Amino acid sequence: MNVGIIGFARSGKTTLFNAISGAHAAVGAFGSRDANIAVIKVPDERIDRLSEIFKPKKTTYAEFQFLDIAPNESDAEKKVLDSASLTTLKNSDALVHVVRAFENENVMHPAGSVDPVRDCGALEEELQLADLIVIERRVERLTKENRKDAEYEILKRCAAHIEEGKSLRSLELSAQEANEIAGYCFLSQKALMLVGNYGEESIGEDDPSGLAAYAAEHGFTLIGLCGEMELEIAELSEKDRQAFRDDLGLGEGSRMRFLHAAYDMLGLISFITAGEPEVRAWTIRKGTHAVDAAGVIHSDLQRGFIRAEVVGYDDFIAAGTMAKAKEQGHVSVEGKDYVVCDGDMLLIRFNV
Ligand SMILES: Nc1nc2c(ncn2[C@@H]2O[C@H](COP(=O)(O)OP(=O)(O)OP(=O)(O)O)[C@@H](O)[C@H]2O)c(=O)[nH]1
Ligand SMILES: [Mg+2]
CATH class of the missing domain: 3.40.50.300 (P-loop containing nucleotide triphosphate hydrolases)
Incomplete structure (x- = not known):
């Protein structure tokens, strides 16, 4: 921006x-x-x-x-x-x-x-x-x-x-x-x-x-x-x-x-990627679809987009770990058209 x-x-x-x-x-x-x-x-x-x-x-x-x-x-x-x-x-x-x-x-x-x-x-x-x-x-x-x-x-x-x-x-x-x-x-x-x-x-x-x-x-x-x-x-x-x-x-x-x-x-929100290599906030406009959010990270992720695994920040914090969040059913699997929300933690699965 x-x-x-x-x-x-x-x-x-x-x-x-x-x-x-x-x-x-x-x-x-x-x-x-x-x-x-x-x-x-x-x-x-x-x-x-x-x-x-x-x-x-x-x-x-x-x-x-x-x-x-x-x-x-x-x-x-x-x-x-x-x-x-x-x-x-x-x-x-x-x-x-x-x-x-x-x-x-x-x-x-x-x-x-x-x-x-x-x-x-x-x-x-x-x-x-x-x-x-x-x-x-x-x-x-x-x-x-x-x-x-x-x-x-x-x-x-x-x-x-x-x-x-x-x-x-x-x-x-x-x-x-x-x-x-x-x-x-x-x-x-x-x-x-x-x-x-x-x-x-x-x-x-x-x-x-x-x-x-x-x-x-x-x-x-x-x-x-x-x-x-x-x-x-x-x-x-x-x-x-x-x-x-x-x-x-x-x-x-x-x-x-x-x-x-x-x-x-500007109608902006942030989504998050979190892992051992990097915890990072990304800025997108409200209404952005998962496939386009993936493109903000890297064009390969957009091109080869398969699905996004999504957990809201608050749900993740409440669960404590990704494994627990999954167990509790807070991690959803979303397609290209999913509208990303502020604070979503995304894991993009892709194949190029
Ligand atoms: N009293 C008062 N003076 C201010 C305030 N803000 C800025 N100034 C003064 O106004 C002068 C100009 O401030 P700048 O921040 O340089 O203004 P600018 O818009 O960048 O100016 P140019 O780059 O020349 O266009 C400085 O002497 C500031 O100290 C304020 O809120 N109150
Ligand atoms: Mg100036």
């Missing part, structure tokens, strides 16, 4: 990136001119527990890759994203828009004032326009070649949708139509989560900037946090961290809240 962090210059992208990844990328005016990249392991108590039981040679957590997009400072038009960033983001599975909601007169906002709802609209529009340019170029080409085929029809529909001021995310497509345009990796079609970066003074206040109402109206997942404080906390020792959070009434760490929200937004 690859998540692109975008937002206006000085909105706190790098601050958030550091807080969730434990990286130490430079913030403020000295920030990098290139995107920062970090891979973070998704904490998972189930994997911890299974590692204790199986004592594997290797333990592997699910991973998220984060890309902290550098601000566009060259462009006279004051776009948030330059063309290099737009290209980079095509490979992202989802976008996170860090919206500045903190006041700080020492930190300039490129638009001159702090207005979260305005910034959300502006960024959406940029993503839409970037898609529209791609669409128009392609439509022109198809028209020249006199190819008014299925692709042409669907692109025309996409263009009309954007011209109404809407993102492709909200365009209803059949599976076949979605497939037809998947190769374009349209930016306004990607799942997008909002992170409101609030000032310390806003902690505990209800929707101080109107961002929550905006998110609800447009169906965006929103998490609110105070980036600067989260970063300070992230740099404390583990012991001090929770005490500090409890003191301030901050609840779960930004990293966990962020990851949970991202998992939800």
